[in-house]
Structure formats: structure tokens, C-alpha cells
Amino acid sequence: MHFIIALMGVYRAEIGLLILALMFVAFVRERYSPTVIAVVGACAFALLGLLNEKSLFSVFSNSAPLTVGAMFVLSGSLIRTGVINRVADLIMARAKIHPRLALAEVALGAAVLSAFLNNTPVVVLLIPIMFKLAQATGYPVKKLLIPMNTIAVLGGCLTLIGTSTNLIVAGIAADQGMASFGIFEITPYALAGAAAGIVALLCLSFLLPSDPPSISGETGGTVQDYLTELVVPHDSELIGREIGSLGLFGPSVVLLGLKRGSEIRRREILDEELRSGDRLIVRADGTAIMTLRESGGFDLGVAADSATSAREGKVIEAMVAPSHPSIGERLLDIPFLHALRVRIIGIHRSRHLPGPALAEARVRGADRLLIAGSDDAIRSLKDNPHLIGVDISRTRAFRRNKAWIAIVAMSAVVLLSALNIIGIGMAAFIAVGIILVTRCIDPEEAWAAIDGDVLILIFAMLAVGLALEQAGSVALMVGWITPLLKIVPVWSLVFVIYFFALILSELLSNNAVAALLTPITIALAQQLGVDPRPLIIALMIGASACFATPIGYQTNALVYAAGDYRFADFVRIGVPINIVVGLAVCGALVVLG
Structure with a gap:
């Protein structure tokens, strides 16, 4: 036993490298998630005495993961208050007038948004927009999704807060004694890479496939649209107003018709003045329906009893079972609507909307219903054997009146940290406190916006690096x-560091590579007697700007699935873009750094 302990004392460094090599093999094989591998690796170091208890828990004092978490919450508040959705609606409105110009505007918007927000929700939001732009412009959607994702990733490299990877590297570098990075310090070099990448995309677009996806609908499988009706109450202030003046309609809420009495009109209705009892037939996504429900301007949907309000109680989602006795019957005649105080506020059907109006829609198996009702009514619906998956709807209404607070909070974080008035971490935490106390986002939604898997991975890799x-x-x-x-x-050192980080990140987690290579890069620079700052910037960008595999960056996987791409599609276009972007970034670092 003493011999083994002595042996471990002599070969501590080699044992550490052996554990690292085993972790690398596990990362590549992907039998376990990167987070599990990182945690097990940190535990192995601790069990073998290569990391003591005090050092292990000291990683939780590192500001980088906590700053990442705060930025997740701030991004979540912009989504919750409808800011991101509003931007998407403006893009789609522009696309109807100038569809080709809208593509350039989407590219610019993706880059700017990704520079200050987590680019994963940005890409999620843009995927259905790209499907609609493909229809408007006639371009194959597969020629749009990968470029959109590439620009979003390059945009994330533009600022210190654009990606969690940048914040991790900056946090570890600060712990190693380097001066703190400014929020825009990496921008000139990333701009060179972004410009080169966009030029490469334009020149190499012929390498992108043009066949249609075989698995996605027009929205890329990310948006659920419902048929619903907006009912004008008898005492509404909207009576007498022209429909076109309401300001309700856009990509998220599409006007399909006006039902007045038993007549349904589809054309030339925007100039019509609203009357008591009018029903506006619309197509809307779930969030828009919930927002309309809370606004109180209209009654939503249909009910057997007109006294039953859509604003009562909670909203649940339920799927109609194929065994339901009302299959083929009108939705208005579905039995639970007459037996319970509930209101159906939307119906979704895969691939197309039912019709002609909500009450007259014929029920089919697998239809999804949004139902508002009291707690007692919801309990009864959960016991209904002809309804599947009855549960409280996770869709929430936008808090548009709080949007300005979320925008100001995020802008203040950027401005204060850019002017070195306050550190990025402190600024982000103060902003989180402001958006929570002003209820831009509820606490449970804020914590749900945090990707806990990313944070645990960061902490574990910090422990491994230490x-x-x-x-x-x-x-x-x-x-x-x-x-x-x-x-x-x-x-040439910046080239070595950049492309080494790039190659590893194409195979492994970006954050894991960044956490692992940062102390090595700093130690190497000190040993060679060179400034570590350009090398650290090369590491930041090289660990994120990965386009050659669907696993190279988390958003790559999103468009890989939505666009039904093949692995080779990423390799064909991604390898040359990797090289072009890398040469541009490293060249800028050599000339300007």
C-alpha cells in the first residue's frame, strides 16, 4: 500500500494525463453525456488525491459559470416578454414585401442578436422563419438553414457574452492572473472571421444540398398553430372599430375570416366595423393565444355556456384519442363541453388547420385541444378515457408591457461592462434581480431558462483543469x-492554438475544450515568453466557430434535424468555412494583436 502511495506521488503528473486520456476517449465514444464524463473525471482526480477538498470546492467561486447562468436568465426574459417574437414578426412582415432583402436582414439580425444573447434560442426562433422565407423566395430551405446557423455562431463570437465558451475562457484566464477581458475586446478579430465566413458562404453555396427535407413541415417542426376565434363581447370597447385597425395581426396571429351570425366571410373584411357577437377566425401559435386570453379584449374559443369565460381557471392541453365517440362530429358537440364549465380556445391538427370555423370543425383522432376551465373541470378531464396526455399547458402569455425593462436591463449589462464601470458578472446579476422583481419573468421560468447541464459541465471541467x-x-x-x-x-502560435481548439471542439464539447485548454495555453505562453492574450482570444473563437460536424456546436444539431441534412452536408461546406474563418481570425490577431 505504501509502495502504491509512493508511486502515485512520484507519477502524479503522468496519472493526471492518463485520466485525461481516458476522459478524451469517453468524450469521443459518446456512451455517456459530456457532463457525466466531466463529473466522473473530477471525482477520479479527487479519489486519487490529485485534487483536495478545498481546491475541489474552490471552483464554485469562479464567476464564469455564474455569469453564464445569469445571461441565460436575461435571454429568457427577452423571450418571455415577447421581444424576440416581435423581432421575428417584423422580419416576416418585411419578407412579404421584399423577400430577398429579408434574407440579408435575417442574416444581420441573427449576427446581432447572437452577439448579445444565447444563440440557441435565436436559432430555434429563426428555423421556422427560414422555412417561410424559403417559400417566399423560392430558395431551397437546405440552402438557407446552414448559412443562418453559421452566421448565428459567428455572431456569438463577436462579444465576450455572445457564447458561454467566451465567458468560461475569460473567467479561467482571470483566475490565472490575467487582466479581465472587455466585452468588445475580441470583436475586431471575430469581425474579420465573420466577414470571411460570410464571403465563403456566398462563394460555396453551390456545395449546399437543394433537395427538400423529408421530415419537416413548413415550420421545421418547431411551431404549433391553432385555429381559434376571437369573440367580441356585447359591452366591448372595440365595437365600431375597423378590423384592420386593431393591430393584432401578423405572422403569429393570422386573420382567416369573419363569422357574423351564420355567415363566414373570407375576403375584404379589414375595413369592416366590429359588431357585438362577431367572431374573428384566426390562426395563432400557443403563446399568441395565451397572450390574447390575458389581454381581455375578446372572449376566446367556444363554450356551451356563453357565461363561461376563457380567462377562468387554468389552460390544459389534451389530445383526442382515436376511440373518442365524437370522431367526425362538430367540435361544439363534443360531450365534455356541455357537461363541464370549460371553453375550448384552440384546436391544432398536424399538417393543416381544421375548419371552416372552430365550432364547426370536425373532430379527428390526434387533434390537440387547448381547454380553459376550473380546477374541478380539469380534474374531470384528466379522468376522461377519451382524452390523452391531459396536462397543464406549458405555453405562457407574453408580458409585452414588461419588454422595455428586459431590453433596458440587457442593454445596461452590455453598456456598463463595455465602459468598465462594473464587471460583466456583477452587472448581469444586478440585471437578473431587476427583471425578477419587476416580474419580467417568474422565478420558476428564470431557473428553467438556465441550462443546468452546461453549468455542471463547466464546474466539473474547471475542477479537472485545476x-x-x-x-x-x-x-x-x-x-x-x-x-x-x-x-x-x-x-504562428495563434494558428496552432486556434486550429487545435477547433479540431477538438468538432469532436468534443466546446465548453469542455475551452476549460481544459485555457490553463495549458497560458502556461505555454509563459514558458515561451510571449503575450498570452492573442492566444486566449484564438482559443475563444476556435472553440466556438465549428461548422464541419452536426455535433461541432449545439445549434448545428438543431438545423441538422430541422433541415433533414446528412452528416456529409456539414463536412462538405463546414471544412472550407472552418479554414477560411480560422485564417482570417488568426491573420487579424497577428496583424492587430
Whole structure:
């Protein structure tokens, strides 16, 4: 036993490298998630005495993961208050007038939004927009999704807060004694990469496939539209107003017709003045329906008893079972509507909307219903054997009246940190406190917006990096690499670091690679007697700007699935873009850094 302990004491550095190699193999094999591998790796270092208890828990004092979490919440508040959705609606309105110009505006918007928000929700929001733009312009959607994703990823590299990877690297570098990075310090170099990447996209667009996706609908499978009706109450202030003046309609709420009495009109209705009892037949997504429900200007949907309000109680989602006795009957005649105080406020059917109006829609198996009702009514619906998956709707109304607070909070974080008035972490936490106390977002929604998997991965890899440093593994690796790098020009080091980080990130988690390579890069720079700052910037961008595989970056996987791409499609276009962007970034670092 004493011999083993002595042996471990002598070969601490080598044992650390062995654990790292095993972690690398596990990352590549993907039998477990990167977070599990990172946590197990940190535990292995702790069990073998290469990382003591105090050092293990010291990683939780690092500001980088906490700043990442705060930025997740701020991004969530912009979504919750409808800011991002409003931007999407404006894009679609522009696309109807100038569809081709809208493509350029979407590209610019994706880059700008991704520079200040987590780019995953940005890409999620833009996927259905790209499907609609493909229809409007005649371009194959597969020629639009990968470029949109590429620009969003490049946009995320433009600022320190654009990606969690940048914040992780900056946080570790600060712990290593480097001066804090400014929010726009990396922007000139990332701009060079973004410009080169966009030019490469334009020149290499012929490499993108043009066949239609075989698995996605017109929205890319990300949006559920419902048929609903807006009923004008007898005492409504809207009576006498022209329908076109309401300001309700756009991509999220599409006017389909006006039902007055038993007559349904589809054309030339925007100039009609509203009357008591009029029903506006609309197509809307779930969030828009919930927003209309809370606004109180209209009654929503249909009910057997007109006294039953859509604003009563809670809203549930339920699927009609194929065994339902009302299959083929009108929705208004479905039995529970007459037996319970409930109101059906929307119906969704895969691939097309039912009709001609909500009450007259014929029920089919697998139809999804949005139902508002009291707690007692909802309990009864949960016991209904002819309804499947009855549960409280997770869709929430936008809090548009709070949107200005969310915008000001995010803008203040950017401005205060850019002017070095306050650190990015402190600014983000103060902003989180403001949006919570002003109810831009509820606490449970704020915590749900945080990607806990990302945070645990960051903390675990910080522990692994610290263990490698304490065990002497970092010094050992630097000792091996330094003689090789001494014979190359100093300017070439940024190329070495950038493309090494890029290759690893195409295979492994970006954040794991960033956390692992940051202390090694700093130690290497110190050993060679060069400024580590350009090398760290190269690491930041190289670990994120990965386009050659669907697993190279998290948003790559989103468009891979939505566009029904093949793996080779990413390789064909991604490898040359990786090279072009990398050369541009490194060239800018050599010239300007």
C-alpha cells in the first residue's frame, strides 16, 4: 500500500494525463453525456488525491459559470416578454414585401442578436422563419438553414457574452492572473472571421444540398398553430372599430375570416366595423393565444355556456384519442363541453388547420385541444378515457408591457461592462434581480431558462483543469510541447492554438475544450515568453466557430434535424468555412494583436 502511495506521488503528473486520456476517449465514444464524463473525471482526480477538498470546492467561486447562468436568465426574459417574437414578426412582415432583402436582414439580425444573447434560442426562433422565407423566395430551405446557423455562431463570437465558451475562457484566464477581458475586446478579430465566413458562404453555396427535407413541415417542426376565434363581447370597447385597425395581426396571429351570425366571410373584411357577437377566425401559435386570453379584449374559443369565460381557471392541453365517440362530429358537440364549465380556445391538427370555423370543425383522432376551465373541470378531464396526455399547458402569455425593462436591463449589462464601470458578472446579476422583481419573468421560468447541464459541465471541467495543474500534468504537457514550438515563428502560435481548439471542439464539447485548454495555453505562453492574450482570444473563437460536424456546436444539431441534412452536408461546406474563418481570425490577431 505504501509502495502504491509512493508511486502515485512520484507519477502524479503522468496519472493526471492518463485520466485525461481516458476522459478524451469517453468524450469521443459518446456512451455517456459530456457532463457525466466531466463529473466522473473530477471525482477520479479527487479519489486519487490529485485534487483536495478545498481546491475541489474552490471552483464554485469562479464567476464564469455564474455569469453564464445569469445571461441565460436575461435571454429568457427577452423571450418571455415577447421581444424576440416581435423581432421575428417584423422580419416576416418585411419578407412579404421584399423577400430577398429579408434574407440579408435575417442574416444581420441573427449576427446581432447572437452577439448579445444565447444563440440557441435565436436559432430555434429563426428555423421556422427560414422555412417561410424559403417559400417566399423560392430558395431551397437546405440552402438557407446552414448559412443562418453559421452566421448565428459567428455572431456569438463577436462579444465576450455572445457564447458561454467566451465567458468560461475569460473567467479561467482571470483566475490565472490575467487582466479581465472587455466585452468588445475580441470583436475586431471575430469581425474579420465573420466577414470571411460570410464571403465563403456566398462563394460555396453551390456545395449546399437543394433537395427538400423529408421530415419537416413548413415550420421545421418547431411551431404549433391553432385555429381559434376571437369573440367580441356585447359591452366591448372595440365595437365600431375597423378590423384592420386593431393591430393584432401578423405572422403569429393570422386573420382567416369573419363569422357574423351564420355567415363566414373570407375576403375584404379589414375595413369592416366590429359588431357585438362577431367572431374573428384566426390562426395563432400557443403563446399568441395565451397572450390574447390575458389581454381581455375578446372572449376566446367556444363554450356551451356563453357565461363561461376563457380567462377562468387554468389552460390544459389534451389530445383526442382515436376511440373518442365524437370522431367526425362538430367540435361544439363534443360531450365534455356541455357537461363541464370549460371553453375550448384552440384546436391544432398536424399538417393543416381544421375548419371552416372552430365550432364547426370536425373532430379527428390526434387533434390537440387547448381547454380553459376550473380546477374541478380539469380534474374531470384528466379522468376522461377519451382524452390523452391531459396536462397543464406549458405555453405562457407574453408580458409585452414588461419588454422595455428586459431590453433596458440587457442593454445596461452590455453598456456598463463595455465602459468598465462594473464587471460583466456583477452587472448581469444586478440585471437578473431587476427583471425578477419587476416580474419580467417568474422565478420558476428564470431557473428553467438556465441550462443546468452546461453549468455542471463547466464546474466539473474547471475542477479537472485545476487538478491537472496541481498534479503537474499541465507543466509536463507544456514541457513536451515547448521545444517543438520554439522552432516555429512566434506569430504562428495563434494558428496552432486556434486550429487545435477547433479540431477538438468538432469532436468534443466546446465548453469542455475551452476549460481544459485555457490553463495549458497560458502556461505555454509563459514558458515561451510571449503575450498570452492573442492566444486566449484564438482559443475563444476556435472553440466556438465549428461548422464541419452536426455535433461541432449545439445549434448545428438543431438545423441538422430541422433541415433533414446528412452528416456529409456539414463536412462538405463546414471544412472550407472552418479554414477560411480560422485564417482570417488568426491573420487579424497577428496583424492587430
